[in-house]
Amino acid sequence: MSENILKVSGLQVAYGGIKAVKGLDLEVNRGELVTLIGANGAGKTTTLKAITGTLPPCRIEGEILYLGQPLRGTQSFRMVQQKLAMVPEGRGVFTRMTIHENLLMGAYTRNDKAGIAADVDKWYAVFPRLKERSAQLAGTLSGGEQQMLAMARALMCHPTLLLLDEPSMGLSPIMVEKIFEVIRDVSRQGITMLLVEQNAKLALQAADRGYVMESGSLIMTGEAARMLDDPRVQAAYLGE
Numbered sequence: 001m002s003e004n005i006l007k008v009s010g011l012q013v014a015y016g017g018i019k020a021v022k023g024l025d026l027e028v029n030r031g032e033l034v035t036l037i038g039a040n041g042a043g044k045t046t047t048l049k050a051i052t053g054t055l056p057p058c059r060i061e062g063e064i065l066y067l068g069q070p071l072r073g074t075q076s077f078r079m080v081q082q083k084l085a086m087v088p089e090g091r092g093v094f095t096r097m098t099i100h101e102n103l104l105m106g107a108y109t110r111n112d113k114a115g116i117a118a119d120v121d122k123w124y125a126v127f128p129r130l131k132e133r134s135a136q137l138a139g140t141l142s143g144g145e146q147q148m149l150a151m152a153r154a155l156m157c158h159p160t161l162l163l164l165d166e167p168s169m170g171l172s173p174i175m176v177e178k179i180f181e182v183i184r185d186v187s188r189q190g191i192t193m194l195l196v197e198q199n200a201k202l203a204l205q206a207a208d209r210g211y212v213m214e215s216g217s218l219i220m221t222g223e224a225a226r227m228l229d230d231p232r233v234q235a236a237y238l239g240e
């Protein structure tokens with residue numbers, strides 16, 4: 001039987017009078033790449049923030065279980081220790097630290113020095129641009145370069161679950177390809193991921209399962225390959 005890494009039940013989030021999430025049920029099993037797609041304002045980022053406990057003050061209802069335990073209210077620093085990592089919308093790198101320091105920060109809960117050094121080298125091999133600029137302040141990197149760094153940093157903690165919020169946003173077509181290549185690679189290595197994307201086609205092509213969110217509610221879920229063939233998904237999200 002597949003092991004539940006994340007189980008969200010009846011999640012509701014309201015900002016003041018605005019209901020952003022209206023009763024969402026979602027599961028991610030070990031080793032799966034699950035994608036959550038939907039239009040602007042559908043409630044995708046709100047859902048990820050509810051999982052990571054990083055929402056601004058608002059009303060939250062429902063249950064979020066991570067490895068079978070409630071996660072609600074968990075602070076970010078505890079998240080890393082529980083090997084739950086997130087690459088937020090808009091990247092969130094430490095702008096006043098160098099690229100190298102950012103990567104080491106990602107591994108701060110680890111103490112296997114040789115393993116950390118090997119991982120840094122691995123990410124420099126995947127993203128040579130970061131290696132060339134390893135001593136540069138992260139805040140001076142281009143948007144796409146910051147996105148690469150944010151992914152690499154999140155993976156430095158060897159997460160049990162990686163949450164990605166629109167990793168392709170603002171990237172050139174070649175960089176979008178590269179980021180998705182990395183996502184597929186990381187997935188093949190067995191890391192469990194929940195991927196929020198505007199690029200529904202690439203996300204569904206990479207994912208095992210998908211969920212479609214509209215105005216705070218899920219309107220569809222299923223195997224990603226089937227969703228790609230679904231005329232409703234094609235019309236609304238794939239521009240076909």
Ligand SMILES: Nc1ncnc2c1ncn2[C@@H]1O[C@H](COP(=O)(O)OP(=O)(O)OP(=O)(O)O)[C@@H](O)[C@H]1O
Pocket residue numbers: 015018019020038039040041042043044045046047056089198
């Ligand atoms: N801090 C906030 N205060 C009030 N309303 C908010 C806040 N954050 C989000 N909202 C509202 O909640 C709804 C869902 O927003 P959310 O950011 O979750 O959407 P999204 O699916 O991630 O969209 P996008 O694809 O544009 O990133 C939107 O209507 C948004 O205006």
Ligand SMILES: [Mg+2]
Pocket residue numbers: 044045046089165
């Ligand atoms: Mg968002």
